[in-house]
Each structure stands twice: as C-alpha cells, then as structure tokens.
Amino acid sequence: MMSQPLQYHAAPGAQLTGFKAGCAGCGMQRVCLPMGLEQADIGQLDEIIGRRRRIARDQRLYNMDEPFANLYAIRFGHFKTFLLNAGGEQQISGFQMAGELLGMDAIGAGRHHGNAVALEDSEVCEIPFARLEELFGRMPTLLHHFHRTMSQEIMREQNVMLLLGNMRAEQRFAAFLVNLSARYAALGYSATSFQLRMSREDIGNYLGLTIESISRLLSRFKQQHWLRVDKREVTLLEPATLKALAAGSDSAPQAPGRLRVVASATGTLVA
Amino acid sequence: MMSQPLQYHAAPGAQLTGFKAGCAGCGMQRVCLPMGLEQADIGQLDEIIGRRRRIARDQRLYNMDEPFANLYAIRFGHFKTFLLNAGGEQQISGFQMAGELLGMDAIGAGRHHGNAVALEDSEVCEIPFARLEELFGRMPTLLHHFHRTMSQEIMREQNVMLLLGNMRAEQRFAAFLVNLSARYAALGYSATSFQLRMSREDIGNYLGLTIESISRLLSRFKQQHWLRVDKREVTLLEPATLKALAAGSDSAPQAPGRLRVVASATGTLVA
C-alpha cells in the first residue's frame, strides 16, 4: 500500500497548532480515542501517535491479510470497511466517519480481517498498537475507554446482524438513514440534511439489497414526502416516521421466522 | 434473574481440585481466558474469579439493559445470545460453547446490549470486569489475550454479516454446519458428528431464514447424502462438499447485489 507523503495542508481544525499536531490540537479530541483523558495523558498519547496519513478517495487504508501494526483514527473523511468472500464479492461491514477507529478486527489474528477504503479524500492518525498497549499499563482511563470502543463496535455489528436477519428492505433502509442522521448529529452536524458519501451500490451491498432496490426505495420515500434527494444530498422531511419505520413499529408484516419472546426472570416464554 | 445456589456437583474435569476450583484446575484452561498465562498469573486470575454459576436450560444468564458487572466464561454447556427488536422479536447473534466469553457487548454502555440463554444445563465462571481491568495493569499477557478475544468476536460478527448479507439459504446453512464442525474440532470433539444444541427455529432465526427453510434444507442435504440427521444428531458425510458450498465455490448464482472486487494496492478495481 502506498503511503502519502507528510503534507499537512487543509486539515480542518488543526492548522494553528503547527506541524506535528497531535490529539492536543485536534478537533476530534472529544469523540476520538483520547476522550475523557487529562491534558497530561493526552500528551503521552500524542508521543506514540504515528504520522497522519492522507488517503485519497478510493485508496485502500489496509487490505485483508496484511500484517497488523496500527489502528487508525479518522480525522476527517469517510471510509467503508468490507470483507471479500472466496468469489471476490464484497460485503460491506460498515461506513466510518470522523472520530471513529479502524482496524480493531486485526488485533485477534495479527493481520487484517477486512479491507478499508476511503470514500472521499480523508485523513487518519496512525496509532501503533504495540505502543498503545504499553500505554495501557500506565493509563487505566485510556484502557477503559479503549474497551468501551471495542465493545461499541461489537454492539454496532450486532445491530447490523439484527438489520440483516430480521428486517425487510424498507425497514433496513429507514434504519440506515436514521443511523447516519444520529451519527452526524453526534458530530454536531445536521441530523436532517447530509450527504451520502457512498454510492447506491454500496448502500445496497451494506444492507444486503440490490442497487435497484435502493433506488426504488429512495423513489418511494421521496414520493411519500419522507425525504428529499438530490444526487447524494439527502434531507429527511419526516424523521419521526423514518424512526418509527426503523424501529419496526409499523403495521407491515415482519421479516422471516421471527419468534416473539417475552423477557422473563426465570426463562424464555414464547408469546 | 435467578442465580443458582452454589452447588458444585458433576462439573466435569474439575471435581478433584476441591470446592473453590479456579482456572488452575479447569479443563477449559487452554481455550479460555487464561490461555497462555504462567502458573503464577493464573493464580492471580483465580483470585478475582467470582463464583461458578449453574444455568439451567432455558434460563437467562443476563438480559438486555441489565447493569453490567461480569463477563462469563462458559465451563460447559451451550448458550445463545440474541437481541430483541422493538416488537419483541429476537435476532440470535451467536451460539456459544465451552471456553467462550459472554458479555463483552456490555462493556461499552455499562449495561447489557443483548440477552443470553442457556440451551442446555450449563456452567459459567463469573468474572467481575472491574477487577479484571485492575489485573490488566499488572498482566500485559492477560490484557493482550483479552484484546485478541474481543477482536475475534468482532471478526466473528463480520463473518455473520457476510453470511446474512451475501449468501443464499443453502450457502448459509452449509456455512453454519461447517462453522460448528470447526469449533467442535478445536475443542477436541468430532468434526463430523455432533449434536445441534439449538432448535431448528433457532437455527433459522440465526441464519435469517424460516424454520421451514431449515427443514427443507436439511431434507435436501440428507437426500444428496451430504449428511445424516437423526433428531438433533448430525453427521457430515461430505464435509468437503459442504465447505465448498459455504465458500461459495459452486456454480450456483450468487446472492443480491454483489460487486466483484479485485484487491489492489492503489485502489478498488471492479472486474
């Protein structure tokens, strides 16, 4: 994989701190790895953070089976991560945005399990994992936060499993939009108006649907006045309706083979 | 949730070490959390391990939204973990067996994100997470192994996403069987002959299919002489064929919306 030369131009929010800006001067500090750390600890973290890397649109950040050395924190831009099956077909496992951590799937085997590609020109901080683990011994707060981050990735993936295993096309797509909306809101952007950084093809792949299905879904949602679309710019006109759809609280028939389970202190009851 | 009274009867492989047997005397030592630890370190780990808990078939180990305190290592038995959607329908996120760790999804939010139910009478070791994190500061080997475990869970879930998003029914089911086979083999059991601990309904739910589809698939596989089934006892007669099916290396048409991607150092090429 190519690595970009070290050029720090146009990195939003970090320009004023000079050349070797670390977490200390980074706008993503509050949503990224150093979340909740004291100034002194951030300084220690900065010392191990490797270079920043520019990844141009459609460039790979890492490939399956490559040896694992670094985690990557996204400074700006968007990525998709995906697995390839034996036939060379992809299954997108997620879309990542600023502040999110890439590469955690590689820790287990010492080599990357998936692939990561930039959806637009992006920048990441390289975090040498071995050095990060050294830090953990001295910084329990950092360690705890790291565990929370990995756990959140597990939760996220379980939610996708729920989506793929349990939802119909319309519900999947609504859930997808609501998820993006919430994440942009958490970053301080509009919850109702944002750009889709990925193609329709990618959306379909991620949701286990075809590109044609995504296109039809968009048309239908548009026609119901639930949203407006212009190219990749989406405006949610009825976020509440979409949330309800995503939650499955509509009268439509549910997806395959679903048991209704009533939580109980002593066992599992099927209603 | 009920907890079982502390009775240590019939715990295979750990009886001789007396009442408060820890990892030191446990048969699962080599595949469980203490994997690769020195004797002294195992002793330290033993000190924080909580009680063992018996979970009867169909009993919950934990429920969604319950506050998180412990991870659980399965000593023997099988569990299923699942999410419930807003309508009370479940999506099974995994089946777990001896040596595997439960509860990692709860670290992120401090409360459980999923539910865990015993598929048969089982026993787990309770591992207070707060105390485990204290140990991490002193035991880098343990910490590293824990990270590998969480990462493996992430990989596993990505594989399920691939299955649910990219595979047809037949391929999903073959992949399911091959996966069980490999896991039993890793525990030293037969790779070709094992019991399904879960109902057809559970299999279907996990694979995003109906119980009827599972039943038909079983009949079809049986008729092709790829396997034998008697109740829940399965014998794989053509493991290689099933592996090939699972890998997608058959001439059958592939699932929805799949791009063929050719790995490249500089970008993504669509063949």
Added chain:
DNA sequence: CGCGGAATTGAAAATACTCAAAATTAGTGG
C-alpha cells in the same frame, strides 16, 4: 395411550432479484 410441542412437507403468495433500457450525472480533454 394420548396430548402437545417440534419438525416436515406441500401449495400458494410475496418480496426482492435479474435483465434490459433509458435517463441522469460525473469525469476528461479540447
């Protein structure tokens, strides 16, 4: 021996796919 849950099998229906064509958009070079 009979009841009840689980599994199997069949027939009809539906959601989402495939194939095909047209329309739109993005990218490139003059």
Added chain:
DNA sequence: CCACTAATTTTGAGTATTTTCAATTCCGCG
C-alpha cells in the same frame, strides 16, 4: 467552459427464492 464519454442511477417487466399458511407426522413425556 463546453462537449463527449463513461459510470451511475432510475424505471419497467418478468422471474425466482424464500416465505406464508396449512396440514401432517414425529417424538417426548405424563
């Protein structure tokens, strides 16, 4: 900046995989 070409998206018609509904059958258990 415009024109041209390639890529992406949209839309339509027909099809297929898998579901749904229904009826048996099988099996464990009292």
